[in-house]
Structure formats: structure tokens, C-alpha cells
Amino acid sequence: MSERRSSESGFPIKGVYTAADLPEDLDSRLGAPGEFPYTRGVYPTMYTSRPWTMRQYAGFGTATESNARYHQLLRAGTMGLSVAFDLPTQMGYDSDEPIAHGEVGKVGVAIDSIEDMRLLFADIPLDKVSTSMTINAPGSVLLLLYQLVAEENGVPGTALNGTIQNDILKEYIARGTYIFPPKPSLRLVADTFAYCRKEVPKWNTISISGYHMAEAGATPAQEIAFTLANGVEYVRAALAAGLAVDDFAPRLSFFFVARTTLLEEVAKFRAARRIWARLMRDDFGAKDPKSMMLRFHTQTAGVQLTAQQPEVNLVRVAVQGLGAVLGGTQSLHTNSFDEAIALPTEKAARLALRTQQVLAYETDLTATVDPFAGSYVVEAMTAEIEAAAVELMERVADHGSAVDAIEAGFQKREIEQSAYRIAQEIDSGERVVVGLNRFAVDEEEPYEPLRVDPTIEAAQAERLARLRAERDADAVARALTELRAAADGTDNVLYPMKEALRARATVGEVCGTLREAWGLYRPTDRF
Numbered sequence: 001m002s003e004r005r006s007s008e009s010g011f012p013i014k015g016v017y018t019a020a021d022l023p024e025d026l027d028s029r030l031g032a033p034g035e036f037p038y039t040r041g042v043y044p045t046m047y048t049s050r051p052w053t054m055r056q057y058a059g060f061g062t063a064t065e066s067n068a069r070y071h072q073l074l075r076a077g078t079m080g081l082s083v084a085f086d087l088p089t090q091m092g093y094d095s096d097e098p099i100a101h102g103e104v105g106k107v108g109v110a111i112d113s114i115e116d117m118r119l120l121f122a123d124i125p126l127d128k129v130s131t132s133m134t135i136n137a138p139g140s141v142l143l144l145l146y147q148l149v150a151e152e153n154g155v156p157g158t159a160l161n162g163t164i165q166n167d168i169l170k171e172y173i174a175r176g177t178y179i180f181p182p183k184p185s186l187r188l189v190a191d192t193f194a195y196c197r198k199e200v201p202k203w204n205t206i207s208i209s210g211y212h213m214a215e216a217g218a219t220p221a222q223e224i225a226f227t228l229a230n231g232v233e234y235v236r237a238a239l240a241a242g243l244a245v246d247d248f249a250p251r252l253s254f255f256f257v258a259r260t261t262l263l264e265e266v267a268k269f270r271a272a273r274r275i276w277a278r279l280m281r282d283d284f285g286a287k288d289p290k291s292m293m294l295r296f297h298t299q300t301a302g303v304q305l306t307a308q309q310p311e312v313n314l315v316r317v318a319v320q321g322l323g324a325v326l327g328g329t330q331s332l333h334t335n336s337f338d339e340a341i342a343l344p345t346e347k348a349a350r351l352a353l354r355t356q357q358v359l360a361y362e363t364d365l366t367a368t369v370d371p372f373a374g375s376y377v378v379e380a381m382t383a384e385i386e387a388a389a390v391e392l393m394e395r396v397a398d399h400g401s402a403v404d405a406i407e408a409g410f411q412k413r414e415i416e417q418s419a420y421r422i423a424q425e426i427d428s429g430e431r432v433v434v435g436l437n438r439f440a441v442d443e444e445e446p447y448e449p450l451r452v453d454p455t456i457e458a459a460q461a462e463r464l465a466r467l468r469a470e471r472d473a474d475a476v477a478r479a480l481t482e483l484r485a486a487a488d489g490t491d492n493v494l495y496p497m498k499e500a501l502r503a504r505a506t507v508g509e510v511c512g513t514l515r516e517a518w519g520l521y522r523p524t525d526r527f
Helices: 026-030 063-076 114-120 139-152 169-175 182-199 211-215 220-240 245-251 262-283 312-326 346-361 376-398 402-407 410-428 456-470 473-488 494-502 507-518
Strands: 053-058 080-084 130-134 161-164 206-209 252-258 296-300 331-333
Touching: 026 376, 053 130, 053 346, 063 080, 063 114, 063 346, 114 139, 114 456, 130 139, 139 161, 139 182, 139 494, 139 507, 161 206, 169 182, 169 211, 169 220, 169 402, 169 410, 182 206, 182 220, 182 245, 182 402, 182 494, 182 507, 206 211, 206 220, 211 220, 211 252, 220 245, 220 252, 220 262, 220 376, 220 402, 220 410, 245 252, 252 262, 252 312, 262 296, 262 312, 262 376, 296 312, 312 331, 312 346, 376 402, 376 410, 402 410, 473 494, 473 507, 494 507
Parallel strands: 053 080, 053 331, 080 130, 130 161, 206 252, 252 296, 296 331
Antiparallel strands: none
């Protein structure tokens, strides 16, 4: 008898699957590609007409250094840029604030004002590239800076394509780069939806993210359950703000991880599409098919990379990328093999992109749509993950809403329990990590990581001092006063925010104005 193993989500994996394991209503669960419930993909032709968008995540040190990396990636054939921001920018602080000390330019690029954004995208055709920005609490601020730079270069908001992550709820669950309490944060998300519908209509206004929950230890079922529950909360916030579901839902997008457990990951992506389609049609009355389509970006699993024998990560990333493609992702970022050690070198970033290009152009993955459809094991796993995720979503709903569950600590506790179980399995050797707890080598080969210049913080502070000395201080003060009035009232805050940024207010000043109006979120006050 074949040995039974458990999936990442906790259900047993059989040694052999047969037709008896398929759901009885398989035909209705599947549908055709590009048709409800979108299990087989959101577009009828998927990759047979064009491959997925190949993104590479970049951003480190100064805007000038990051701009140089973007040009390298574009020359290498990437089709979309993905911006990483440093921790002070993610938290809405300027580089010269005391709290930013030691973190400037470390995990991403430092953006303090429109001047940094000009440098970041210098000589890049913003009407031709798609840009994804991994930014949440200050997501609207960075989007407006991007729009202002585009306008300075003659590119209107109607021509811009891209995504801001703008998913604040998962910050309370998994990452911690929140600023404001949940309710005003949701208001800012809804204001961004309304602003972009009018001013930047092709922009994806949110990337509802399970990736970071997965990196924190969430199982595949938890990843999609808590992500889709957050999605429900954003839909409700937009509806409460007076937006019609079919006016904003087509611009919603999602962000998931791809692990090395390829079969379960493929099943996860297919289950997520099916659950979301039914939610949008049956619970929210969406009529536009685009409102029911779960479109998502995928990044390979950073948490599964090892600093030991880092070249093995090339194999892991290839398998993870394969799972994302077989699962029907719309865009993909493949991690560099050296990211467990430091920021990726130019060569490592290029190899990561080449991995995607091999999948797209040297395999037959793009020859047919959803090649695993009807697979005994994948269809059985899809149904298993779907059932587990729906049950978890019901447990979130039992708290009242995703926000109520967050404030009760539900999602965080569930993920922490999974993370602890995984750590125990690795420590005991039950879960094999090649090069770490099995197949290790006595001596690692030397590796020279990319280093961030420690003088960046001082240079950014000098740039800020010069900016404040040269700008019209009265114009900045007036613009920030108008922003505060909007934040205190009910007007859309993005319009006065844009004018403040145009006047060269800094990211920290804009976020500081909103902090004064809305306060800070302190989790110890809640649970």
C-alpha cells in the first residue's frame, strides 16, 4: 500500500487517485476557460495568445541605483517593473526622521518626494511599461507621485498601467507596516478606488495579498481563505462609500505565493478563482464578468529559499514558477537565488528572469489552456482546498467581519500555529529542506552579496534639506491644511494629497498630516 502524506493544508494525499476521487459535479465546477466560475482561467485563450507578464522585483538604495537596475531588466526582456520600497517609505516616514535611522535604502528604494520619483523612473516610458508598487499604508501617496511624474513627461493618467498593493488588512495580520487604524485605512482604500476610476482607469487599485501571510506560515487553504475574506471587506468598504460593484470590482487584483508543492499550488489557484467568482456573483450581485474574475500576480516563495547551497534555489524557483504558470497566473515574479543572503545581484536577477523565459519559450506550457483540467489528483485537491478555505472564511465571518476577526487576533493565531508546526517539522527532519537538514555540505562556496552603500541615509537627508529650503513653504503649508480638512471630513483625500505632493510636500509630511487626523494603530490596544 502506498504511503499516505499530508498536504500543506492538512488533508491526506493519496498514493493513487482515480475517477472515484473526482467531484460528482465536476463539469459545473470547471466551466470553460474564460467562463464562470473561471476555474480553468480567466481568459479563453490564456497563454496560447500571449504569455503572462514577467515582472522582476527591484528597488534598493537610491532612486538612481534602482533606475539603473530597471533599465538592465528592460534590456533583458522583462515586461513589467515591480518596485520595492524601504521600510521608512512603507511606514510613511522621511529618510531624515529619527525612526528611519539604519533602515534607509535597506530593503527597497527610499522615496521621500516627487524628486526621488523622478529619478526612479527617469527615461522609462511610463505609457509602455506596467509598474507594480509593493506599498500599502502610503499606497495612494506613491501612486500620486507616479502619476505626477508621468504627467510631467506628457503621459496622462488614462495611459498608465500598473498596480499598487494597497492591501492594508494583511498588514495587521502578517507584516506590520500599518499606520492608521483599520477604519480610516479602509476609507483611504475606497477613496483610491474612486479616484482611480475617474483619473487612472486602467490602474489596478489593490493587490489583495496572501503572499505575506504564506511567508509568515499560512497554509495554502489559509492563504486563500484569509485573502478572499479581506477582499470581501474591501468590496463592502467600497459599496459603503457609494461605489457600484461593477464600477470598481474589475480593477481588483490579487497576489499569491507559489511554493515547491506544485500540485497543491495549482489546485489552490484554481480553487481561489472558483470561490471568488461565486462570491462576487451570488453575494454581491456583480453582473460584469470582469467583476467575477480573480486576476492575480504570483511571486515564488522567498521563505523557502536557503542561504545554504544557494544555487539549489534556482531549482526551487523553477518548480515554483512552473506551479504558478500551470495554475494560471496573470503575472509572475521569480525570486533570485541569492535573496536568502542579501539583495540580488544583477546576474542573479537576470537568471531569475531567464527562468521565466525558458518556461514561456522553451516548454510547451503555452500551447494549451489549463493542462491539468480533469486530472484526478488536481481536481480532488482543488475541491479539498476549496472546502477548507470556505470553512475558514465562515469562521472569519463568525466574528462579524475580517476587521473584527483581525482585532480578535484570529487570523494571526491560526497562521502562527501553522508556522510553528512547519518549524517543528523542519527541526525534526520530518520536512526535508535540501541543503539545510538533509544533503548538507561540510563547507559552503564563498559568495559575494550585493552591498547597500551605508552613506545613503546621509545623502537622502541632504536632499531633503535642500528640497525644504528651495520649495515654496507657504504653498506646502496651504496644501497640507487642505489635506487635513478633507481627512477630517468626507471628501476624497487623494485630490488635495496630489496637490500637496505637487507642491513638493514629502511622503512623511503627507502621512504625518493623516496621522494627526486619524491617529495611529496600536495592536496592544486591541488584543
